[in-house]
Amino acid sequence: MPSERPTTVRLQRLARAYRESGTLLAAVQLDLFSKISEGANTEEKLSIALGISALNTERITVACLSLGLIIKDNNNLKNAPDVERFLIKGRATYAGEWMFFTQPDWSKWGHLADFLTNKEPETLDNATVKGITVDEARRYHRATFSIGRGAGRLFVQSIDLSNRHKLLDVGGGSGAYCIEACKAYPQLRATVLDLPEVTPVAREFIEDNNLSERVDTYDADFNKDSFPKGADIAIMASNLPMYGREAIQAVIQKIYNVLLPDSEFHLIGEALNEDRSGPSDPAMWGLAQTLHNSTGMAHSVTECTGYLKNAGFQNIEVNDFVPEVLMRISGLKA
Ligand SMILES: C[S@@+](CC[C@H](N)C(=O)[O-])C[C@H]1O[C@@H](n2cnc3c(N)ncnc32)[C@H](O)[C@@H]1O
Incomplete structure (x- = not known):
């Protein structure tokens, strides 16, 4: 009879998962996947292309094979389909910068328990964005743009904007959503609302x-200032876990108040499922806020629909946007 006794396998993998992150980041940093795509499809060729020793090439190749990042095809190395699409430098789909987005937090995760037991009161200002330099904002938004372009395209594929005139993107960052929406809809105008540290960078992408x-x-x-009027569609994407319940409710209320009658709003957020048991990606974004002593946390879809309802939105709908990563919660202003 098979034993149902638990093993340590899952726990061991989780305890050492940082090594898997390190493997992926090192391979992206060395541009290993581009080299394979360009034809360095054996360890020998890869060692020359990367300029690293045969032994280290063997180590990183074996690690990438074990993680399914690369595969063997008749003894030649080949990138897995997601790697080939998103991690080859120079391609329009390249999202390598996004892989490093959370890297500044890397060493802090090793001391998470210390942050969790910190007794300092949380601050509404989120240190990851408030008061950063324009150069830091540029690094941050090269990363968000590399993933946001695809998300922006997904947004315009999911929503019909042909009758909309003015899009307000709250916390719009690089402007990725506004850019993709305006490319797809020639009648549309858009405003990227963001911190003064960020808007100069957005203007670079827009230009x-x-x-x-x-x-x-x-x-x-968006926690303190007033919003511009005149939009008939608003979005707020990928900043949900950066603030607590009260702040998110207040922002959504401000959005409702400035939208024209007969408008729509889409909250594209890293939302937990109804019973708050997952998915893990939104849960980790929420937990990461501990490292920055913000009010941020993981919000559930049920909480999100509540924020829209309390603000006055009607016909509220919940849709998967990027499965396990982002939900799209939308509502209409009559
Ligand atoms: C992860 S980025 C997402 C950017 C963009 N929405 C996207 O999906 O590509 C979060 C954005 O929210 C903005 N943000 C966070 N707190 C803000 C605040 N208090 N006021 C205005 N913008 C804020 C940040 O500056 C940043 O541009």
Whole structure:
């Protein structure tokens, strides 16, 4: 009879999962996947292309094979399909910068228990974004843009914007959603609302995409400042876990108040399921806020629908956006 006794296998894997993160980040940093894609498809060729020793090439290759990042095809090395799509430098789909987005927190995770037992009161200002330099904002948003472009395209594929005129993107960052929406809909104009540390960087992305005529920026701390009027569609994407319940409710209320009648709002957020038991990605974004002593946390879809309802939105719907990562919670203002 098979034994049902628990083993330590899962626990061991979790305890050492940082080594798996390290493998992926090192391979991206060395640009190993691009080299394989360009034809360095044996360990020997890879060692020359990377300029690292045969022994270290063997080690990183075996580790990448074991994680399914690369595969063997008739004894030649080949990238897994997701790696080939997102981790080859120079391609429009390259998301290598995003892989490093949370790397500044790397060493802090090793001391998480110390942060959890810290008794300092949490601050509403989120130290990951408030008061950072424009250069830090540029690093941050090169990363968000590398993943946000795809999310922006997914958004315009999910929503019909043909009758909309003005999009307000609250915490819009690089402007990725506004850029993709305005590219897809020539009648649309958009405003990226973000902190004054961030809007100069958004303007760089907007200019690079030749959209300065139709996409503008608005400097505001969304917790403290007023919002511009006149939009008939608003979004807020990928900043849900950065603030607590009260703050998120207040921001959504401000959005409702400035939208024109007959408008829509989409909250694209890292939301937990109804019973708050997962998925793990939103849970980890919430836990990460401990490292920055913010009020941030993981919000559930049920809480999110509540925020929209309390603000006055109607016809509230919950849709998967990026499964296990982002939900899209939307509502209408009559
Ligand atoms: C992870 S980024 C997401 C950017 C963009 N929405 C996207 O999905 O690509 C979070 C954004 O929220 C902005 N943000 C956070 N707190 C803010 C605040 N208090 N006021 C204005 N913007 C804020 C940050 O500056 C940053 O641009």
